[in-house]
Amino acid sequence: MTTDLDLYRILYLIRCFEERALAEFSTGKLFGTTHAYIGQEADAAALFSVLDPGDLVFSNHRCHGHFLAYGGDPYRLAAELMGRATGLVGGRGGSQHIHWRNFYSNGIQGGIVPVATGMALAEKAQKTGKIAVVFIGDGTLGQGVLYESLNIAALWSLPVLYVVENNRYAQTTPNELGIAGSIPARFQAFGIETFEAASSDVLTLLPIAREAVDHVRSRGPAACILHTYRFSAHSKGDDPRDPEQVAKIRAAHDPLTIHAPRIDSAQRASLETEIDALIDYAFTRAANDPFPLLNGE
Amino acid sequence: MSTILESLNSALHTALETDPRVYVLGEDILDPYGGAFKVTRGLSTRFPERVLTTPISEAAIMGICNGMALRGLRPVAEVMFGDFVTLMADQLINHAAKFRWMYNDQVRVPLVLRLPMGGRRGYGPTHSQSLEKHLLGAPGLKAVAPNSLGSPADLLLSAIADDDPVLFVEHKLLYTRPILEAKDLLDWEVSSSGGPYPTFTLKTDYQSQITIATYGYNFELAREAARELMYEYEIFSEIVLFSQLSPFELNPLFDSLRRTGHLLTLEEGPQTLGWGAEVAARSAEQVPGIRVQRLGALDLPIANAKSLEDEILPSVAKIVQSALKLLQ
Known part of the structure; x- marks a missing residue:
């Protein structure tokens, strides 16, 4: 049984990692790009609390939160972000292209969806009982290959869960300029069951995530549509939103602020200290690791 | 005398027979039609569980093959006309070709994409092309082409046994040609x-x-x-x-x-x-x-x-x- 403290651990771990990653750009230890999960942490905390450890996950450009909730090592992730040989994929992938155990990510919008669908087919064919989960955002709803995949997943009754994290902006383009009609209806048209929530409260999301995952495991494909908020920029500095408006949203919908009061304050303080140290260790150690070379030396 | 089509068809039968990880996917490949050029004839009758007819969705077919290959199967996809490979370009270049290297050699992507290419049958601008050149420079993709001299069956079986993605470029005019003696x-x-x-x-x-x-x-x-x-x-x-x-x-x-x-x-x-x-x-x-x-x-x-x-x-x-x- 997942406790409130377990859930808070995931929320805080992700927040702490992402804030440190953004900060490291100014120190020059990180270069390139990153897509912070800040604001959306409750989605990952809920979903990964109800998935089995053997299930398959295909994540996208905004994958750090999913990876940490999956149980991934923050040090190996930090090393990958810094392009170190000790990173998850030896510095070859960086922030958006990681793989560890049954966790995969790629930086192409929509392209990951048929891949996850094919993974579900493979697990079904090999009777492993595992399901595949693929994370997309509202922006990916514009990609045609998504709908090709939904059609086939429904026809072949594949054990795949499509998670839509609608953070309301595709980079800078708001929902109303990018999405016609209804999001759930896009799945329902294929006979795919939808589970939907508009909340940043992990306890509200948890039963919905459980229902969706149970449906996939016992009956076939499903969509879990989570309306959420992203507090930081799409990547680093590309946020044309009114900062006052963002601050207002953050004050009302911060998953950490919502969940924190449920934890004993001494326990919480001790947990936060522990995680602060873990993240500091991850980034400090990674920063001292060697850069990779093609010949492996 | 055996034709190249017969040789390729026999290779698919052999692959399905000998390796339970092999799946064949494509449009209109079920019997009695057996595929637009009949290369998949007879497969669905013998192996109904592992011969999957698909909607007209090239990008998803290719993506699904990628996922299957990452998870231990050996999919072989037929593209009805090789011209349609453009619809699969993202899955080929940004997924199939990259996974192994990008994930630091921790995964393999053993799949075959069969591409009937070539003209001289009067099919016009979008059903007669030889588009393979557009994919030859993509690191991580292998491209092979059967001919009348070697054994097309052996070549296809080698491609299916390969741990990396292979584009199998079949010229349509070869199908009815005999293998040279x-x-x-x-x-x-x-x-x-x-x-x-x-x-x-x-x-x-x-x-x-x-x-x-x-x-x-x-x-x-x-x-x-x-x-x-x-x-x-x-x-x-x-x-x-x-x-x-x-x-x-x-x-x-x-x-x-x-x-x-x-x-x-x-x-x-x-x-x-x-x-x-x-x-x-x-x-x-x-x-x-x-x-x-x-x-x-x-x-x-x-x-x-x-x-x-x-x-x-x-x-x-x-x-x-x-x-x-x-x-x-």
């Missing part, structure tokens, strides 16, 4: 590089002045042209016939060029930035002093009218002309 090759001394995707070198008993490098169906034209050059002009040729197009492994060609000094590349795709351009450049780098000439299609879409199509695509006459120009 010794009696068809009396003019030639044939040697093979061996390996899963062999390169064949064809020599005559005489000192050759020119090497024709080619693959797939164009080997049929190259043999005819070589014959004409020999009988009409007393020019002797060697032919180097590739089964593997990419990555480029050209040693048998370099050996031949050290003997002949003249290279003519022959392909059916548009000549500009084609397979032949890379072959010619590498040959010039490796074998100093050679002269090169390329022959491919004109840089135009392939017309529907036969008269236009004939002008646009390479022909025996054009090969002979190119050879004569090269030797001037």
Whole structure:
């Protein structure tokens, strides 16, 4: 049984990692790009609390939160972000292209969806009982290959869960300029069951995530549509939103602020200290690791 | 006498029979239709669980194959017309080709994409192309092409056994052609590089002045042209016939060029930035002093009218002309 403290651990771990990653750009230890999960942490905390450890996950450009909730090592992730040989994929992938155990990510919008669908087919064919989960955002709803995949997943009754994290902006383009009609209806048209929530409260999301995952495991494909908020920029500095408006949203919908009061304050303080140290260790150690070379030396 | 189509069909039967990880996917591949060119005939009757007919969704077919391959299966997808591979480009270039290297060699992507390419059947601009050149330079993708000399079945089985993604480029005109037997090759001394995707070198008993490098169906034209050059002009040729197009492994060609000094590349795709351009450049780098000439299609879409199509695509006459120009 997942406790409130377990859930808070995931929320805080992700927040702490992402804030440190953004900060490291100014120190020059990180270069390139990153897509912070800040604001959306409750989605990952809920979903990964109800998935089995053997299930398959295909994540996208905004994958750090999913990876940490999956149980991934923050040090190996930090090393990958810094392009170190000790990173998850030896510095070859960086922030958006990681793989560890049954966790995969790629930086192409929509392209990951048929891949996850094919993974579900493979697990079904090999009777492993595992399901595949693929994370997309509202922006990916514009990609045609998504709908090709939904059609086939429904026809072949594949054990795949499509998670839509609608953070309301595709980079800078708001929902109303990018999405016609209804999001759930896009799945329902294929006979795919939808589970939907508009909340940043992990306890509200948890039963919905459980229902969706149970449906996939016992009956076939499903969509879990989570309306959420992203507090930081799409990547680093590309946020044309009114900062006052963002601050207002953050004050009302911060998953950490919502969940924190449920934890004993001494326990919480001790947990936060522990995680602060873990993240500091991850980034400090990674920063001292060697850069990779093609010949492996 | 067995045709190339029969050979490829038998390979698919063998693969499904011997390896439970093999799946075949594609549009309209179920019996009794058995695929647009009948290469998949009989498979769905024998292996209904592992022969999957799909909607018209090339990108998803390719993506699903990627996912299957990442998770331990060996999918073989048929693209009805190779022209439709453009719809799969993202899945090929940004997924299939990258996963192994990008994930630091921790995964493999063993899949085969069968691509019926080529013209001369009057199908017009979007059903007659040889588009493989657009994919030859993508790191992580392998491209191979059967021909009438080797065993198409063995080549396909090698591709299915390969741990990396393989584009299997089948020229449509080859399907009904017979696999060559010794009696068809009396003019030639044939040697093979061996390996899963062999390169064949064809020599005559005489000192050759020119090497024709080619693959797939164009080997049929190259043999005819070589014959004409020999009988009409007393020019002797060697032919180097590739089964593997990419990555480029050209040693048998370099050996031949050290003997002949003249290279003519022959392909059916548009000549500009084609397979032949890379072959010619590498040959010039490796074998100093050679002269090169390329022959491919004109840089135009392939017309529907036969008269236009004939002008646009390479022909025996054009090969002979190119050879004569090269030797001037």
